[in-house]
Amino acid sequence: MMDWVPVVFVTFKFLVLGTGMFFAIKWHYDQGKKGKEQADEMRAVVRAGGKVAVVFALSLLGLGLVTFVAGRMLGLDLSFP
Incomplete structure (x- = not known):
């Protein structure tokens, strides 16, 4: 079995x-x-998604820079070992 x-x-x-x-x-x-109408919609969605990704990456980079500068101003040791 x-x-x-x-x-x-x-x-x-x-x-x-x-x-x-x-x-x-x-x-x-x-x-x-x-058909083609959905391909045009898809291009628009991908383009909008790309813009959102770029804005997110730039804001993440800016936040990291602000955090680094604020840490330096507060006297934190931010050097790599």
Whole structure:
């Protein structure tokens, strides 16, 4: 009886994963057929996301600089060992 458990579980796993992969590929294929209007929307979203990432990186850099300057003014030793 115990010899069949892995066979059943592996078979079930392949069936579930195969079905999931089929529907994932089908969904992506159908999304690709929707047209150019979604491609323009996607470009706008990626562009906006890039702007947000740049603003975040610059604000993080500015915060680090302000923290470093404030630490120096307070007399903290910020040198690397």
